[in-house]
Structure formats: structure tokens, C-alpha cells
Amino acid sequence: MPKQEEDRILREWTPILLRSILIAAMIFLVSGLILDYTFAPDYYVDRYREVQQGHLMGREKYALLLGRIRAGNPHAVLTVGLFVLTLVPLARVAFCFILFIRERDYTYVALTAYVLAGLIVGVLVGSVG
Amino acid sequence: MLEILTSLFALSIGAGFIGSISGLGGGVFIVPALVIFAHMPMKVAVGASLISVVATSAGASVAFVRDGWTNLKVAMVLECATVTGAVIGAYLAGVVPTVVLELLFAAMMLQSAYFTITKHGDDILTKGDALAERLELGGEVPDQGGTPIHYEVVKVPQGAALMVVAGLMSGLLGIGSGALKVMAMDYIMHLPLKISSATSNFMIGVTAGAGALVFLARGDVATTIAAPVAIGVTAGALGGSRVLPHLKVESLRIVFVIILVLIATEMGWRALSGI
Numbered sequence: 038m039p040k041q042e043e044d045r046i047l048r049e050w051t052p053i054l055l056r057s058i059l060i061a062a063m064i065f066l067v068s069g070l071i072l073d074y075t076f077a078p079d080y081y082v083d084r085y086r087e088v089q090q091g092h093l094m095g096r097e098k099y100a101l102l103l104g105r106i107r108a109g110n111p112h113a114v115l116t117v118g119l120f121v122l123t124l125v126p127l128a129r130v131a132f133c134f135i136l137f138i139r140e141r142d143y144t145y146v147a148l149t150a151y152v153l154a155g156l157i158v159g160v161l162v163g164s165v166g
Numbered sequence: 167m168l169e170i171l172t173s174l175f176a177l178s179i180g181a182g183f184i185g186s187i188s189g190l191g192g193g194v195f196i197v198p199a200l201v202i203f204a205h206m207p208m209k210v211a212v213g214a215s216l217i218s219v220v221a222t223s224a225g226a227s228v229a230f231v232r233d234g235w236t237n238l239k240v241a242m243v244l245e246c247a248t249v250t251g252a253v254i255g256a257y258l259a260g261v262v263p264t265v266v267l268e269l270l271f272a273a274m275m276l277q278s279a280y281f282t283i284t285k286h287g288d289d290i291l292t293k294g295d296a297l298a299e300r301l302e303l304g305g306e307v308p309d310q311g312g313t314p315i316h317y318e319v320v321k322v323p324q325g326a327a328l329m330v331v332a333g334l335m336s337g338l339l340g341i342g343s344g345a346l347k348v349m350a351m352d353y354i355m356h357l358p359l360k361i362s363s364a365t366s367n368f369m370i371g372v373t374a375g376a377g378a379l380v381f382l383a384r385g386d387v388a389t390t391i392a393a394p395v396a397i398g399v400t401a402g403a404l405g406g407s408r409v410l411p412h413l414k415v416e417s418l419r420i421v422f423v424i425i426l427v428l429i430a431t432e433m434g435w436r437a438l439s440g441i
Contacts, residue, residue: 163383
């Protein structure tokens, strides 16, 4: 694929991809804060004070997240929003990976695969570390 | 609650805006803002910052990529180095004492200030070295009149070595390490400033994303703080990316330097005095 074509695809699709994920993440985050403000403002303030003292909530039980979102749990909605936000770099690298495969540029396919693997290793390191 | 949210939004919108127009990333400004003004522990600030840096980069990159200033191949080559450093750094952030993190942060601020003040004009090369040409890292940048100028790249291994350090600092301190990244690309690899800044912004998100995933999976991100900060930083970064093409970067350097030196002094003082 000529470089101009690569540039055109990158310029047209990257902003669409980034904006879509950003908007989805922001919808979750804003919804979570609205739920907090509407139903549990005191809990939010208490959590804020606890965090100031260095008390975090520890690892999420991801299997329970969906059920808690259905129940309108603000913390669960915010957690999903933050995870969706971290999809932005993942999606961007994955998009480049596909672009380089289409170009049959195997040097860059290998380099991009390394970056993707590094991001996945990050999740594993955090889960056990 | 409204009072807390208002202050977090104000801090994060400001950090996102300055981070975007300075090319240094929002983390440089949001970490000290959360530590100094919101009285958050360093670890909490780092976790929230990594998330916000992802948002900053995403917001700013939309405009940079659309304008064609991002060099995708340079970004991919160097991201191999930064992601490796970031995952190691984010792991170490869980075990390194806070005082060390604060001193490192102050040192990074001074490095950013030094980089900003010593920065000179573009030194565009028309001939790259063998590795850079094999990797097809060259590209085009418009001059002031809009005419495209071809540039080439040199010293990729040296640039990548500095990128491992940039990634390490990103994971440890919750910053995008934009100054180190731009320094590697501009000083060492001779990329034009606009290309370095845009490519750095593109890379910052991936580097911070690697660190953020470690923090999120470890349960070290406080959603109460990270959510409003992410929203504010995104809004600030979008504003910054809109304003940047109309700004003369030269005239802003002294302002960035003053802010960075003040932050370095405050963070260094906090570490040494045990606040």
C-alpha cells in the first residue's frame, strides 16, 4: 500500500476510532458521577476522605461488575468507564497492527505485535503483582 | 460532593490544557496538583494520572493525527521501548517508597524545564542512517508557508534507549514522559519539533496505557478521583489541541519553565521535609 494511502486511512479512521471510544468512556464516567451525586453523595465524600488517607478498595471482582452495573452501582459504572478509557491505546495499536498487515509490512507487524503483547503483559503483571 | 467535584474538575482541566499545548502530557501537572492541592497520597495521584494521561493523549492525538503530523512508524519502533519500561515501572511503583517517587518526580520536572529552555529550532536532515532508512522512518513536514519538506531520521538505537527510561518514569510516576520522548526524537533522532510533539502525544497514550493497565489490574486506581480527573483532563486536552496550531511555542516556553521549576521545588521540599 502506498504511503499516501496509509496516511489517508490513518487520518480518516484514527480520529473516528479514538472519538468513539472516548465518547463511550465519558458516557460511563459521567453517568457514574451523576448516579453518585443523585443516590450516594455522602458515600462519595466518605470514599474521597478514605482515599486521602491512602485506603484503596483493592482488586475488582470483575465477574460481578455486570450485575452491579445493572443494579445502578455508581462505583461499578465508573470502573467500567476507566477500563473503556484504557481501551483507547489498545485499540489504536490494534488498528495500526491491522493497517501493517494490510500493507504486508511484516517488520512493523512484528513491532506492533510486541507493543500489543506488552500491554497485555501489563494486565497480567498487575493481576499477580 | 459538588465542592469536591468542582475542585477536581478545575485542577484537571487546567492540567490537561497545559499538558497538551506544552507537549509534556497532563501527568506532569495533574500529579503535583492532586498531591499539593487535593492532599492525595502520591500512589493515588500516580494511578489517577496514568488514566488521565491516556485521556490527554487520546484527546490531543485526534487533532494531531488529522493534521498529519504523527509519524506512525517512528511511534511504533519507539513504543516497543516505552511499553517495556512502563510495565516494569508500574510494577516497581507498588514497592518503591513515596519519598523516592517524590524526589524522582522533582528531578523529572527539572529535566523537563531544562529541555524546554534549551530547546532550539529544527535541525532537519535530508539523509538518514542505514537503520532508519531500512525502517522507512523519514517523512514530510510543512514549513511555515505550507510547503512540504522531506526529513530523515538518525540514531534509532540511542533514541530507543532513552525511550526505555521514559517508559520507566511513566510507569513509576504516572507521567507521559513527554519531555524525554520529544528530547529523544528531536535532539537525538533529529525529527522536526512539530513531528516530535505530535508523535510523542501519540506514544504517550500507549506508554501510559501500559502503566494504567498494571495499576487498574492491581486495584490501585481510586475511581472516586480518577473519574472526574479523566473527564476534566480530556476536556482540557481537547481545548489545548484546538489552540496549539495558533500558538507560537517559543513565547510559551518561559511560562512552562517557571511552572516546572515551581513544581520541582515543591515536590522536592515535600520529599525532604517528610510532609
